[in-house]
Amino acid sequence: MSRGWKITIVALAAVGILSTPLFWLLDGPNTGQLAGATVQAAAGIAALVWALLQHPANITDDSSTRTGRARATGGGRAFTGVKRTGGRGRGSARAEETGDATADGPGSSASTGIDYS
Numbered sequence: 001m002s003r004g005w006k007i008t009i010v011a012l013a014a015v016g017i018l019s020t021p022l023f024w025l026l027d028g029p030n031t032g033q034l035a036g037a038t039v040q041a042a043a044g045i046a047a048l049v050w051a052l053l054q055h056p057a058n059i060t061d062d063s064s065t066r067t068g069r070a071r072a073t074g075g076g077r078a079f080t081g082v083k084r085t086g087g088r089g090r091g092s093a094r095a096e097e098t099g100d101a102t103a104d105g106p107g108s109s110a111s112t113g114i115d116y117s
Helices: 003-026 031-053
Strands: 062-065 070-073 077-083 093-096 101-104 109-115
Touching: 003 031, 062 077, 070 109, 077 093, 077 101, 093 109
Parallel strands: 062 093, 070 101, 077 109
Antiparallel strands: 070 077, 101 109
8 A cells, every 4th residue: 555545544544533433422312323323433443553553555575596697898897686776665675695796897886786876
């Protein structure tokens, strides 16, 4: 669930918990209104708990295992492992036995493991 939807559901749940039951209970409720207020508050609390327990949609888990060799020459780039450009990604990243990365020549680069550049 995206952060925007989570905030929306939490806000609506809070409004549902407080709105109508508050008006009913301030005006001397009868039995039916008290039961309705209780059900509405319970539904709002259930929606609130559900929204809070949802995992954000933009979390990813990346892994790389036994990727082999990579070689860069003449200004190229070689990489084995997990690449997260600009440091994006909030989930876990794991790289195991990523192999060798070699770079030859000016402007060439090579790396293994997890690259956040």
